[in-house]
Amino acid sequence: MASANPTAGQLFTPYPLPREQLYTTDEQKQMLAAFQSDSYVGLLRKLRAIEERASPDPPKSRLLHLVDNDKYALLVVASVPKKVIEALLDGTLLEKLLNDADWKTQRQMMVHVPSMHPDEEDPGCYLNIVARPNGRSLTPAEFERVLSVMEVCVGLKPDPSNTVQRDVAFVYSNRSSGDWKEFLLDNPSLPTAVSKFITANRTLKLGSSTTIPSVDVQFPAQVGWSIRLTTHLKEHLTAARTSPPLFVLAECVVHCLWPTEFKMHQLVVFRPFFWQMASIGECILAQLAASYGCYGGFNGTQAGLSDSDAVQSDQWPDHQDAALRAGICRTIQGNMDDLMEALRADRKKVETAINGLAMQERLEQLQSEVDNLERVLQHEEVETTKALDRLTNTQEAIEAGGLPDHQIPEHKLEGGFAGGREVLDEVDKLQKKLQKQLQHESKSLNIIESVLRD
Structure with missing residues (x-):
């Protein structure tokens, strides 16, 4: 001490x-x-x-x-x-x-x-x-x-x-x-x-x-x-x-x-x-x-x-x-102005976040629709392939003499390949329609993703 x-x-x-x-x-x-x-x-x-x-x-x-x-x-x-x-x-x-x-x-x-x-x-x-x-x-x-x-x-x-x-x-x-x-x-x-x-x-x-x-x-x-x-x-x-x-x-x-x-x-x-x-x-x-x-x-x-x-x-x-x-009142006023500015900035952030969530939900909805369209397209492609295979097999059988003409119904001879072409035409139209829809949805997705990034 x-x-x-x-x-x-x-x-x-x-x-x-x-x-x-x-x-x-x-x-x-x-x-x-x-x-x-x-x-x-x-x-x-x-x-x-x-x-x-x-x-x-x-x-x-x-x-x-x-x-x-x-x-x-x-x-x-x-x-x-x-x-x-x-x-x-x-x-x-x-x-x-x-x-x-x-x-x-x-x-x-x-x-x-x-x-x-x-x-x-x-x-x-x-x-x-x-x-x-x-x-x-x-x-x-x-x-x-x-x-x-x-x-x-x-x-x-x-x-x-x-x-x-x-x-x-x-x-x-x-x-x-x-x-x-x-x-x-x-x-x-x-x-x-x-x-x-x-x-x-x-x-x-x-x-x-x-x-x-x-x-x-x-x-x-x-x-x-x-x-x-x-x-x-x-x-x-x-x-x-x-x-x-x-x-x-x-x-x-x-x-x-x-x-x-x-x-x-x-x-x-x-x-x-x-x-x-x-x-x-x-x-x-x-x-x-x-x-x-x-x-x-x-x-x-x-x-x-x-x-x-x-x-x-x-x-x-x-x-x-x-x-x-x-100058105390001036200090208070300055701090209150800063506080209000911060609150306004926070409000903008909240509004942006809310808008972003809405855009995100729309994006997810569009993505779901695109996925459904892709599944439909894949299904139609499979059916088209099967139809083409059946037509090809029938044509090969006829050319090989496997099916005498009298065994093929008249409407098959007259309209068989025409019907196949109609199927192909419909599939082609559907594919074009789907491709167009996909392009439209893809463009929408790109726009939304750009907004979300900004």
């Missing part, structure tokens, strides 16, 4: 860290796939399905049960560029905001800058993320160290040197001006919360405490919403009572282990301009950022329930004007 002094930085692994990928939950992967394949419609459908089974209190979820939740949920997710949603789901949002030049506009919108008027309403749904100044995450070994120290701090593991709690308490008192013992006494359920947090993270992110995968582990984000962001987020920076105790403990442990190498990044992802968007936005952000306890996150209670400030505020028309000036 490193004490809270500059030498602790020697334990830090310098940037950049080798990594194969950044850990994300299965639910985040599912939402990302749904968003990339079916845009906002697919994302919200998947979000609601996950909210029903993975949120702490689904019957109270504002995302599921608030009046007109579908309309306001669409406004929330469409209020930011698509790449923001994707980066949230693949765990790269913070790094891109801090390091990617193409994200300058989003960085100015999302990295929180304290207001000069903290008492004024400034609603937003936010993320608190502990990471390196450049946004990079912890290595698995570093994350395991954090978990182990958290266990010691709440008495789940012994502290033989009696220095672990002392060092963390020192960090806590510097950040909050509070008393560490009072913090523990005020949160008697903290050991249970730590145990669940550690179990979830070791199971989901580290695999086990002895087998650590070669992927970076993003420090879990803490999600919330506030109608006065500057005041509320400042309280998180000072480990105030408004912060979840589990998050306060974890943050103090990180700063105890690496005093200068990590900081708390505060991002404002959604800026609601209707009161319904505040609670729904918090529900959505909790899922997109995987901040619930079942994912190994810090949010143990249902998001979106503390919406009384939003309901009671009479300044939402002002917030709508602010959203218009900030």
Whole structure:
């Protein structure tokens, strides 16, 4: 255990860290796939399905049960560029905001800058993320160290040197001006919360405490919403009572282990301009950022329930004007235009597919008719061959003298070969008719096949 002094930085692994990928939950992967394949419609459908089974209190979820939740949920997710949603789901949002030049506009919108008027309403749904100044995450070994120290701090593991709690308490008192013992006494359920947090993270992110995968582990984000962001987020920076105790403990442990190498990044992802968007936005952000306890996150209670400030505020028309000036409404309009264009394209695909199926059915019908005609033609050819054979045999018998003239009926002598020729003429006509029909059907088949290929 490193004490809270500059030498602790020697334990830090310098940037950049080798990594194969950044850990994300299965639910985040599912939402990302749904968003990339079916845009906002697919994302919200998947979000609601996950909210029903993975949120702490689904019957109270504002995302599921608030009046007109579908309309306001669409406004929330469409209020930011698509790449923001994707980066949230693949765990790269913070790094891109801090390091990617193409994200300058989003960085100015999302990295929180304290207001000069903290008492004024400034609603937003936010993320608190502990990471390196450049946004990079912890290595698995570093994350395991954090978990182990958290266990010691709440008495789940012994502290033989009696220095672990002392060092963390020192960090806590510097950040909050509070008393560490009072913090523990005020949160008697903290050991249970730590145990669940550690179990979830070791199971989901580290695999086990002895087998650590070669992927970076993003420090879990803490999600919330506030109608006065500057005041509320400042309280998180000072480990105030408004912060979840589990998050306060974890943050103090990180700063105890690496005093200068990590900081708390505060991002404002959604800026609601209707009161319904505040609670729904918090529900959505909790899922997109995987901040619930079942994912190994810090949010143990249902998001979106503390919406009384939003309901009671009479300044939402002002917030709508602010959203218009900030370009949020323009972003929504652009995303909605893209969505409608995609829906129109999907409609054309469906119509083409339906037409293709109809053409395919007609093609199969024509093919069946052609097959029947070919069978009829083959049958007639066989009958014609038999008739020719009989006529040939009769002619050969007469020429050979096998049948005396008086044994051949008169009508056979006069009309036998003429009748045979009539049969041949009829067969020839039938063949020509069939050939013509076959040519017509073949032409139809070629046209239909060409349409289907196009």
